[in-house]
Amino acid sequence: xxxxxxxxxxxxxxxxxxxxxxxxxxxxxxxxxxxxxxxxxxxxxxxxxxxxxxxxxxxxxxxxxxxxxxxxxxxxxxxxxxxxxxxxxxxxxxxxxxxxxxxxxxxxxxxxxxxxxxxxxxxxxxxxxxxxxxxxxxxxxxxxxxxxxxxxxxxxxxxxxxxxxxxxxxxxxxxxxxxxxxxxxxxxxxxxxxxxxxxxxxxxxxxxxxxxxxxxxxxxxxxxxxxxxxxxxxxxxxxxxxxxx
Amino acid sequence: xxxxxxxxxxxxxxxxxxxxxxxxxxxxxxxxxxxxxxxxxxxxxxxxxxxxxxxxxxxxxxxxxxxxxxxxxxxxxxxxxxxxxxxxxxxxxxxxxxxxxxxxxxxxxxxxxxxxxxxxxxxxxxxxxxxxxxxxxxxxxxxxxxxxxxxxxxxxxxxxxxxxxxxxxxxxxxxxxxxxxxxxxxxxxxxxxxxxxxxxxxxxxxxxxxxxxxxxxxxxxxxxxxxxxxxxxxxxxxxxxxxxxxxxxxxxxxxxxxxxxxxxxxxxxxxxxxxxxxxxxxxxxxxxxxxxxxxxxxxxxxxxxxxxxxxxxxxxxxx
Numbered sequence: 144x145x146x147x148x149x150x151x152x153x154x155x156x157x158x159x160x161x162x163x164x165x166x167x168x169x170x171x172x173x174x175x176x177x178x179x180x181x182x183x184x185x186x187x188x189x190x191x192x193x194x195x196x197x198x199x200x201x202x203x204x205x206x207x208x209x210x211x212x213x214x215x216x217x218x219x220x221x222x223x224x225x226x227x228x229x230x231x232x233x234x235x236x237x238x239x240x241x242x243x244x245x246x247x248x249x250x251x252x253x254x255x256x257x258x259x260x261x262x263x264x265x266x267x268x269x270x271x272x273x274x275x276x277x278x279x280x281x282x283x284x285x286x287x288x289x290x291x292x293x294x295x296x297x298x299x300x301x302x303x304x305x306x307x308x309x310x311x312x313x314x315x316x317x318x319x320x321x322x323x324x325x326x327x328x329x330x331x332x333x334x335x336x337x338x339x340x341x342x343x344x345x346x347x348x349x350x351x352x353x354x355x356x357x358x359x360x361x362x363x364x365x366x367x368x369x370x371x372x373x374x375x376x377x378x379x380x381x382x383x384x385x386x387x388x
Numbered sequence: 389x390x391x392x393x394x395x396x397x398x399x400x401x402x403x404x405x406x407x408x409x410x411x412x413x414x415x416x417x418x419x420x421x422x423x424x425x426x427x428x429x430x431x432x433x434x435x436x437x438x439x440x441x442x443x444x445x446x447x448x449x450x451x452x453x454x455x456x457x458x459x460x461x462x463x464x465x466x467x468x469x470x471x472x473x474x475x476x477x478x479x480x481x482x483x484x485x486x487x488x489x490x491x492x493x494x495x496x497x498x499x500x501x502x503x504x505x506x507x508x509x510x511x512x513x514x515x516x517x518x519x520x521x522x523x524x525x526x527x528x529x530x531x532x533x534x535x536x537x538x539x540x541x542x543x544x545x546x547x548x549x550x551x552x553x554x555x556x557x558x559x560x561x562x563x564x565x566x567x568x569x570x571x572x573x574x575x576x577x578x579x580x581x582x583x584x585x586x587x588x589x590x591x592x593x594x595x596x597x598x599x600x601x602x603x604x605x606x607x608x609x610x611x612x613x614x615x616x617x618x619x620x621x622x623x624x625x626x627x628x629x630x631x632x633x634x635x636x637x638x639x640x641x642x643x644x645x646x647x648x649x650x651x652x653x654x655x656x657x658x659x660x661x662x663x664x665x666x667x668x669x670x671x672x673x674x675x676x677x678x679x680x681x682x683x684x685x686x687x688x689x690x691x692x693x694x695x696x697x698x699x700x701x702x703x704x705x706x707x
Contacts, residue, residue, distance in 0.1 A: 180639050235503070261524070264521075270493035273494060275497050282489055300576070302582075302584035305575070305576050306575040309570055351535060352504065352535060354530045354531060355518075368689065375698050378706070380686065
């Protein structure tokens, strides 16, 4: 069995996002980068498939050379192979065309992505790979078991969840229930140094979207305090003034 | 060139988000001066579709045969793409629901389209085709220019005002060739009697300040009384006091309800990211320094165990 996990690099969750003075770009000065948290859940599921089914686990990342550090972290956690496509990740479709091109010689049984990256919140990488390869995609996947040629999955739907099966290969996008993120052990960290990263030059390069402007969220005009002794005033405001219920 | 809107149904019925989406698509088509068509996929009565005429819907392609009885992302994408071709659509609009998220990106890949997911505005067409969305999990807004000729937009729930308009629905049965044979749906489990958090207009949420899962009764009571969904902070779902499905925040569910009441949640940056686009935020916390107050419209500094029962009593007094 061969498993591919797609890894994105995002600012740490505690980062306060700032923009350049002209609002044309994100100011990444001093920002610490991490593996996109949802991709860690995807990687954890990949590790489980490796341990339970002897899967070979490959990670792929689209980005310039500073992305090697997150591939090494995946190695430390237990990934066997790493591929980096040496180009800026601009939008989901561009990234996916690169992923498909860079892995075109290989047949993966399962491809796992995070449900979205926490920077641009696109939530499209897994689904698009499914379409580009003509295979089933399961979004917001919380459970994945593989038996023979069949994947059994559970995904979130509006107001509930759905169980489904699909013939391999499949691509799923991970929510946090899919797998508990792993912490690298010392042996993994030592091995990570010597595992080679295959660097692939971009195939297509064309972007489909651009972002030329950013805004910070509107600041609240200030909190109106209500004395705890008169807490019921809040209900009066929400009901009579705001007519929220 | 035309706009195609996908009117998603839930067991044959449409939701408020469908009406928001139709209004958005109609405004979009009128802004661009092009025709608007709609597509319905799955088992829906014509009368249910016709009832959407009051939101300005005209021609609706209905794909309704055995192959699309259940949602399968690949098969539904094939149907949607076939209707987009038949109707000459260059822009397809979907709701950013679970199924919209599952098929919108597939459709964009199939059509080689530019896509923006989670849009919150009509495009600015003065200089390109620029759509606003939240980025960095609500820590900012990005203005995405869709540069390909074909475009796909998924619209965030509860981000566009419904508006009625004269419309005369005409339904055309459309036969699309789809293949969903690789996928089998084996079970669908729905929470009954609860408002799904992602669609809720009102949310009552609580955090570690409640001290234990046994104290959630008053939160549920307040939520029930005003018709709100319940939610919680990450630490609370991490320790298992509440299910993960209630966790709102940067790595949980992002909500933008009309009202978000936060009880005993300090307001870490990751939590604020998930709720900051709520229209009215009320914070109840005994710590006057809790950062959540800076993001709040209304605040009560006080003990949740004293304040919440007063709120419950006040709501009961309303009726």
